[in-house]
Amino acid sequence: MTANQQRQLVRGAAFLAFGVFFTGYALLKLDIGTPRNMGAGMFPFVVGTTIVLFGLGFAVPTLLELSAGRTPKGEPGRWETIEWRGIATVVASLAAFTALVGPFGMIPATLAMTAVAAIGNHKLTPLTVVALSTAFVVATYVIFVLGLNLPLVMWDWPY
Amino acid sequence: MEFASYFSSIAGNAELGLMHALSPINLFYCAVGVTVGTLLGALPGLGTFIAMALLFPITFHLTPTTGMIMLAGIYYGTSYGGSICSILLNVPGEAKSALACIDGYPMAKLGRAGVALSMTGVSSFIGGSIGILLMMLFAPLISQWALNFGPAAFFALMVLGLVISSSAASDSPMAGYAMVALGIALGLVGTDLESNVQRYTFGILNIWDGFGITALAVGLFGVTEMIATMRTQQQGTIDRSTVTLRALIPSWDDFRRTVFSGLRGGAIGATTGSIPGTGGLIAAFVSYAVEKKVAKDPSRFGNGAIEGVTGPESANNAADQAAFIPTLTLGIPGTPALALLLGVLLIHGLAPGPNLINEKPDMFWGLVMSFWIGNIMLLILNIPLVGLWVRILLIPPHIFFPAVLFFIALGAYSVNTSAFDVGEVIFFGLIGYGLRLIDMPLAPLVLGFILGPPLEVQFRRTLTFGGGDFSAFVTQPLAASLLALSTVIVVFSVWSAMRSHGKLIPTEETPT
Numbered sequence: 001m002t003a004n005q006q007r008q009l010v011r012g013a014a015f016l017a018f019g020v021f022f023t024g025y026a027l028l029k030l031d032i033g034t035p036r037n038m039g040a041g042m043f044p045f046v047v048g049t050t051i052v053l054f055g056l057g058f059a060v061p062t063l064l065e066l067s068a069g070r071t072p073k074g075e076p077g078r079w080e081t082i083e084w085r086g087i088a089t090v091v092a093s094l095a096a097f098t099a100l101v102g103p104f105g106m107i108p109a110t111l112a113m114t115a116v117a118a119i120g121n122h123k124l125t126p127l128t129v130v131a132l133s134t135a136f137v138v139a140t141y142v143i144f145v146l147g148l149n150l151p152l153v154m155w156d157w158p159y
Numbered sequence: 160m161e162f163a164s165y166f167s168s169i170a171g172n173a174e175l176g177l178m179h180a181l182s183p184i185n186l187f188y189c190a191v192g193v194t195v196g197t198l199l200g201a202l203p204g205l206g207t208f209i210a211m212a213l214l215f216p217i218t219f220h221l222t223p224t225t226g227m228i229m230l231a232g233i234y235y236g237t238s239y240g241g242s243i244c245s246i247l248l249n250v251p252g253e254a255k256s257a258l259a260c261i262d263g264y265p266m267a268k269l270g271r272a273g274v275a276l277s278m279t280g281v282s283s284f285i286g287g288s289i290g291i292l293l294m295m296l297f298a299p300l301i302s303q304w305a306l307n308f309g310p311a312a313f314f315a316l317m318v319l320g321l322v323i324s325s326s327a328a329s330d331s332p333m334a335g336y337a338m339v340a341l342g343i344a345l346g347l348v349g350t351d352l353e354s355n356v357q358r359y360t361f362g363i364l365n366i367w368d369g370f371g372i373t374a375l376a377v378g379l380f381g382v383t384e385m386i387a388t389m390r391t392q393q394q395g396t397i398d399r400s401t402v403t404l405r406a407l408i409p410s411w412d413d414f415r416r417t418v419f420s421g422l423r424g425g426a427i428g429a430t431t432g433s434i435p436g437t438g439g440l441i442a443a444f445v446s447y448a449v450e451k452k453v454a455k456d457p458s459r460f461g462n463g464a465i466e467g468v469t470g471p472e473s474a475n476n477a478a479d480q481a482a483f484i485p486t487l488t489l490g491i492p493g494t495p496a497l498a499l500l501l502g503v504l505l506i507h508g509l510a511p512g513p514n515l516i517n518e519k520p521d522m523f524w525g526l527v528m529s530f531w532i533g534n535i536m537l538l539i540l541n542i543p544l545v546g547l548w549v550r551i552l553l554i555p556p557h558i559f560f561p562a563v564l565f566f567i568a569l570g571a572y573s574v575n576t577s578a579f580d581v582g583e584v585i586f587f588g589l590i591g592y593g594l595r596l597i598d599m600p601l602a603p604l605v606l607g608f609i610l611g612p613p614l615e616v617q618f619r620r621t622l623t624f625g626g627g628d629f630s631a632f633v634t635q636p637l638a639a640s641l642l643a644l645s646t647v648i649v650v651f652s653v654w655s656a657m658r659s660h661g662k663l664i665p666t667e668e669t670p671t
Contacts, residue, residue: 011597015337022344025359036627040356043615047344054337061657080596086386087592090564091585094382097568098581113568114561121389123557132558136565144573148220152576 004077012059023048089120105156176524192229196236212376216570223507255439262467273406280541282421286473289425290480302488305513310620315641320491325603332652342607374583382588420466424473432478439475446474495602
């Protein structure tokens with residue numbers, strides 16, 4: 001099985017699963033109604049079935065190909081390497097901001113998110129982290145608080 | 160309609176618009192937009208869509224006119240910036256600037272980077288101007304014509320717009336269509352306005368109003384891009400001596416070639432760009448081919464022919480401007496990035512569509528006239544100040560990584576000062592990265608997300624007015640022909656893609 005075929009199967013499985021879920025929810029939880037007097041579920045039902053059809057459109061030709069033992073012409077394709085380090089760094093950094101900004105305010109959240117980003121991206125030294133965080137906070141204050149009059153809390157202590 | 164009165168009404172509206180565009184606040188945000196657009200366009204990897212998504216949250220705190228002026232400035236500013244990156248680093252800032260690499264980078268290697276950059280600025284301005292003129296002339300006519308459309312015609316028009324836009328988004332048209340459908344599905348999450356029923360919210364209060372367009376756009380484009388490029392970011396090397404002020408001055412021959420190729424490119428771009436979904440890339444390709452055809456010595460192309468840079472750049476800017484025509488007259492985004500511009504209208508409770516020009520003439524004409532101001536600003540930013548952008552390209556990219564990340568978080572947070580929104584960004588970032596791994600184009604998803612709700616409204620209206628009969632979609636000739644055209648495009652594109660990949664239909668068995 002070539003990488004392109006694998007990709008078609010993953011696409012098919014993903015869209016099929018989502019489409020079935022979406023259609024199922026519309027059928028079970030929403031009122032479909034009649035064409036003359038539509039319920040909230042009619043349009044979602046139409047969209048959901050379309051997604052199911054796309055899922056089949058990705059997977060079925062590839063499955064037919066595989067069962068017939070034909071190899072597709074052209075490039076076999078390849079998978080992009082999954083950037084686990086990138087995922088972990090970006091998610092952890094944004095999560096740090098999310099967790100801290102409510103209880104502690106912008107300054108601690110910014111410092112934490114930049115520090116976490118630096119753990120994943122080791123070109124960033126502690127000095128750069130502090131310098132960048134300072135720049136970010138000042139920019140935030142000038143643009144959002146002074147410029148756009150947003151009540152952003154810069155510093156807070158909930159306890 | 161009499162031509163004389165039509166022209167004088169345009170002139171009157173243009174004057175009104177200019178007054179709005181010249182107000183200090185609009186002038187300021189226009190400058191912010193084009194500057195940020197040039198900056199983010201010049202950085203490799205950050206395209207139009209990411210730049211617009213990053214600054215989208217700010218539009219929540221501005222009036223819709225000012226917000227659109229800023230966002231539009233980013234939109235056309237990125238293509239000026241994109242060519243800087245193409246010429247100096249041989250890395251296209253984004254897809255539509257790719258053609259500027261072919262002859263722009265050889266020019267830079269010959270020590271003519273300065274001329275390439277300044278003439279790109281001039282030709283971009285020529286192209287942009289042609290696009291704006293076309294828009295001023297035809298947008299009022301088109302919206303007048305579209306005012307009489309019934310729900311079926313609108314439904315069909317939106318379907319056609321979605322089909323054309325998404326079929327060009329990747330080499331697999333079916334992947335584009337599937338992403339539009341996924342986007343429409345995500346757009347349905349939240350309270351149904353007709354029946355007040357919760358759909359797909361699972362009791363989560365924060366999404367009763369649906370997913371935030373900011374979180375969706377920033378997550379899908381910003382976060383996904385940050386994850387994918389964190390490891391591979393590289394710094395370019397640039398010979399600064401080739402972009403001094405003196406090196407920017409073209410010879411008379413360079414200037415003449417630029418103007419003619421710019422006019423040709425602009426005409427090509429303005430024509431193709433006004434068709435929804437075609438965008439700047441196709442216009443740039445056509446223009447490059449035309450320049451090569453009309454040249455006395457085609458062998459210069461690929462080795463630093465100035466028309467090879469200026470023609471496509473003009474075409475791409477003209478197309479970018481002309482793409483505003485369907486966006487603002489019909490409510491059909493001319494390019495996926497312009498869907499975000501319609502998003503500004505939607506978050507302020509305004510319906511995009513043919514009524515916009517009549518009901519909000521100050522907004523429409525203010526925006527159009529701001530394009531002139533923005534393009535003049537870009538000319539200044541890109542010719543005398545080009546050295547500044549060159550210096551920015553020399554900043555190590557790992558500095559930009561936390562900066563973009565911070566802006567993603569801050570932008571999402573600032574809309575409702577809600578940490579939940581930042582969580583939503585992470586959610587869409589992971590979905591986006593997953594979809595990127597299976598090679599699905601992300602822009603059609605946003606298009607579907609934004610057009611999904613109006614699509615449902617027109618779908619409902621068509622059936623209700625038609626007494627529940629599905630034939631209501633095809634009884635009017637206009638709606639019927641638009642839907643037929645969409646079907647033909649879908650069937651043909653999927654069929655030809657399968658044929659060329661040899662997937663479903665084995666065209667010829669090769670004997671082994």
